[in-house]
Amino acid sequence: MSATRSPRSTRGxxxxxxxxxxxxxxxxxxxxxxQRRVRRAFGCFRGKRVGDFGCGFHAxxxxxxxxxxxxxxxxxxxxxxxxKQASNVTAIEGTLPGALDALEAQSLDFVLCNNVxxxxxxxxEALRHFRRIVKPGGTxxxxxxxxxxxFFLELAAFQLRLIDPVEVEEHKDYFERExxxxxxxxxxxxxxxxxxxxxxxxxxxxxxCRVK
Numbered sequence: 001m002s003a004t005r006s007p008r009s010t011r012g013x014x015x016x017x018x019x020x021x022x023x024x025x026x027x028x029x030x031x032x033x034x035q036r037r038v039r040r041a042f043g044c045f046r047g048k049r050v051g052d053f054g055c056g057f058h059a060x061x062x063x064x065x066x067x068x069x070x071x072x073x074x075x076x077x078x079x080x081x082x083x084k085q086a087s088n089v090t091a092i093e094g095t096l097p098g099a100l101d102a103l104e105a106q107s108l109d110f111v112l113c114n115n116v117x118x119x120x121x122x123x124x125e126a127l128r129h130f131r132r133i134v135k136p137g138g139t140x141x142x143x144x145x146x147x148x149x150x151f152f153l154e155l156a157a158f159q160l161r162l163i164d165p166v167e168v169e170e171h172k173d174y175f176e177r178e179x180x181x182x183x184x185x186x187x188x189x190x191x192x193x194x195x196x197x198x199x200x201x202x203x204x205x206x207x208x209c210r211v212k
Contacts, residue, residue, distance in 0.1 A: 017076040018167065019056035026162045031060055033200050034114055034143065041141040041208045045069050048109040051133065053096060053126070054116030059083055061114060073108065075099050097122055100129035108133050111140040115204075117183075118144050118171045127187030131211070140209040142184070144175045149203035175205050184209065 023031070038061050042048075045065040051073040052062040059074050066072055066086060074083055075092045084091040092099050096116065111130045117123040127142075134140055145153060150171075157168040175183070177196040184194050189209050196207045 017057040017078045018054075019058045019060060020078060021164065024162055024164075026156060030200070035061055035064075037143065037199055037206060038112060038114070038141060042110050042112075042139060045110070049073075049107065049135075050110040050112070051075070051103075051108045052112045052114075053100070053130070054113060054119070055079075061112065073103065096120055097126040097129055100126065100133070103129070103133045105132050106135045109135055109138045111138070114141070114143045115145065117142060118173050118175070121172060123173070124183060124187050127184060127189070131188040131209075134209075134211050136211060138211050140189075140211065141206065142180065142209070143199075143204050143206040144180060145171070146176055146198060146203060146205045147174045149200070150174045152203055177205055180205050180207050 042050075046068045047070050049071045050062060050065070050069045052059055053075045055062060055074045055076050057076065057078055058080050059072075059076075062069075062072055062074065063083075066088065069088065071088050071090070072086075073090045073092065075094065075096065077095065078093055079091045083089055097120070111134050113126070113130065117126065120126055130140055153163070153168050153171075156162040157165040177198065181191075181194055181196050184207055185191060190212065193209045193211055194207055195209075196205065198205050
């Protein structure tokens with residue numbers, strides 16, 4: 001077990017991780033859809049080294065696989081105590097991209113960053129780190145809200161109050177496939193490594209990057 005705390009940026013730093021507050025029905029549905037996408041992208045987790053960046057307080061997307069991965073790196077503002085005490089988890093409490101500086105190059109088989117890049121002032125810098133730390137032959141999965149998703153997220157957050165409005169208020173960008181592709185290439189991913197698509201009825205854009 002390794003639990004560390006990285007320096008936090010004072011620029012727009014939030015106080016709580018996603019998942020520290022009770023989940024709504026909309027949150028649970030979104031998490032279930034994301035879990036399906038993760039499983040399709042990564043396949044078998046057995047014996048793999050996995051990183052989930054902006055994983056949320058309970059690391060809900062990776063938690064079901066902790067018993068089979070060889071090691072997991074989990075990063076968010078705050079993490080649950082049981083994650084920090086797990087023998088095969090490196091738990092880093094801090095903000096992106098600064099929390100990535102100390103991670104070893106080519107050290108992870110799978111990199112997951114789900115609904116996080118839209119919150120970052122410097123998403124390209126975080127993506128450069130992800131390209132650095134994934135092994136040759138490894139896979140990165142990035143998921144972000146689309147511009148179509150913007151309308152429904154703001155409706156659900158600000159008017160219907162079905163999801164936490166703080167989460168949506170912090171968004172700095174939205175991405176169509178072309179936007180995400182350009183960002184990934186500018187961060188060092190090769191065009192031949194990238195597959196972009198949409199899910200959640202077009203409300204999200206995702207990229208699977210199989211690194212050569």
